[in-house]
Amino acid sequence: MENRRKILITGASGYIAGRMLPEFRQRYELVLLDVKTTNRQGEEVEGVQIAELTDPNRDAYRHHFEGVDAVVHCAFKGGSFENELANVQMAYNLYQTCVETGVRRVVVCSSNHAADYYERLIWADKWDVVTPEMRPLSDNFYGWAKEAYEHLGFVFATGHVDGKKLQNVQLRIGGPRETDMANSSADDLKAMHRGLGAYLSIRDQVQLFVKSIETEDIEDENGIPFQIFYGISDNSHKFWSIANARKVIGYAPEDDSQLRFADRLAELLEQAKKT
Numbered sequence: 001m002e003n004r005r006k007i008l009i010t011g012a013s014g015y016i017a018g019r020m021l022p023e024f025r026q027r028y029e030l031v032l033l034d035v036k037t038t039n040r041q042g043e044e045v046e047g048v049q050i051a052e053l054t055d056p057n058r059d060a061y062r063h064h065f066e067g068v069d070a071v072v073h074c075a076f077k078g079g080s081f082e083n084e085l086a087n088v089q090m091a092y093n094l095y096q097t098c099v100e101t102g103v104r105r106v107v108v109c110s111s112n113h114a115a116d117y118y119e120r121l122i123w124a125d126k127w128d129v130v131t132p133e134m135r136p137l138s139d140n141f142y143g144w145a146k147e148a149y150e151h152l153g154f155v156f157a158t159g160h161v162d163g164k165k166l167q168n169v170q171l172r173i174g175g176p177r178e179t180d181m182a183n184s185s186a187d188d189l190k191a192m193h194r195g196l197g198a199y200l201s202i203r204d205q206v207q208l209f210v211k212s213i214e215t216e217d218i219e220d221e222n223g224i225p226f227q228i229f230y231g232i233s234d235n236s237h238k239f240w241s242i243a244n245a246r247k248v249i250g251y252a253p254e255d256d257s258q259l260r261f262a263d264r265l266a267e268l269l270e271q272a273k274k275t
Contacts, residue, residue, distance in 0.1 A: 004029045007213065008068045008103075010053060010094065011075030013038060013045045016109055016205075019176060021045070023206045031064055034075065054090045058097050065101040070213045073108045084145035091149045095156045098166055105167035105225075107212045110150055112172045112198065112230065112240060113143035122239055123190050131241040132172070132228035146172075150228060157226035167225035169212040169249075174198035174232035174240065176205060181261040186271035196237035196265070199257035204233045208251055215249040233257060 005028050009017050012032035018039055024030060033051040038044055051061040053075060065071070073094055077083040091108070098106055117137040121127035136147040150170045159165035180195030200208075208231055219225050229245035232238055234253040245251035258265065 005069045005213070006031065006067055008033065008065060008071045010034070010051075010071065010073045011109075012048050014074055015040060016173065016176060017072070017074045018045070019202050020206050020209055023210075027210070031068060033061070033064060053093055054086045056089070056093065058093055058100070062097055062101060065097050065103055068098075068101070068103050070105040070107060071098055071103055072209060072213070073106055076109075078142070081141045084141045087145045088148045088152070091152055095152065095166055099156065099162050099164050103166070105169065105213065105218075106153065107169045107171065107209060108149055108153060110170040110172045110228070111143065111146045112174050113138055113140065114146040114150060114172055116140070116143050119194075123194075129239055129241055132230060132244055154224070154226050157224050165225055167218060168227070169218060170226075170228045171208065171212065171231045172228060172240070173205075174200045174230060176200045176202075176231075181257075181264045181268075184264075184268060186268045186275060189268075189272060192265075192268060193237050193239075196257040196261070197232070197235050197239045199233050199235055199255075199260070200231050201233050201253075201255040201260070204253040204255050205231065207253065208245070211249040211251055218248060233260075 007028040008031040010033050011017055013034040013036055032048045034048050035050060035052055037048045051064060053061060075090065076087050115130055115134060115136040117139045118127055118130045136150065138144050138147055153168035153170055155161060156166040157168040175195060175198030184192040184195055218227050227248055230240040230242050232240055232242060233255040235256055236258040242251060
């Protein structure tokens with residue numbers, strides 16, 4: 001493929017990036033960054049270069065961003081409030097480096113946890129659907145940090161920082177796993193509903209990221225190139241809205257967890273009838 005886009009992926013040895021790498025290697029010229037070169041299974045990930053993006057000295061990794069069209073930001077540190085603060089610092093370092101090197105767009109792995117407080121209301125039958133337009137509220141530090149990524153991304157998208165608008169797509173990833181239904185039980189149907197609603201298949205994830213990278217116009221009604229999309233498949237049980245992703249980037253997910261896990265769902269429902 002000629003004239004391939006040059007795409008930089010952070011956290012390239014991680015789980016989310018790993019689901020997309022086979023397709024992305026065919027589609028794009030890739031720059032792969034992480035703090036390690038092996039995945040969760042201890043296997044080497046081809047082409048990964050070491051870079052510590054929490055380092056405020058951006059000169060240490062700026063060269064990786066030169067000539068890049070878009071950055072897919074999957075990197076994060078987990079486990080403590082201090083690490084979540086470091087994640088926000090890393091997001092700032094990344095956005096600022098993108099502005100300084102002329103990167104057109106960032107596509108950021110946010111999380112459904114950026115607004116996970118609403119789930120408490122959903123499971124208490126006080127709320128039905130969460131949309132990207134609602135005020136993001138979380139009840140934990142992980143979700144708070146993800147919301148901070150989003151808000152910081154909006155600041156950079158306005159162009160008020162350096163006079164340059166850094167295009168931003170923030171993807172609130174749902175449940176990118178095949179295991180939730182296997183781990184569900186008949187005595188907790190709400191947890192089963194949650195797993196079905198949050199499911200994101202590999203091919204739908206790839207489509208969502210590709211369209212987030214390649215869609216030309218992502219400006220909102222005020223001319224700000226900033227969008228938040230939920231990262232889920234076309235699940236019959238969904239409780240997060242993907243209407244804006246369909247409208248803005250033409251996201252057309254192909255999978256539905258109710259069909260994907262139909263046999264396991266039938267088994268659980270049959271068990272539930274007996275309890």
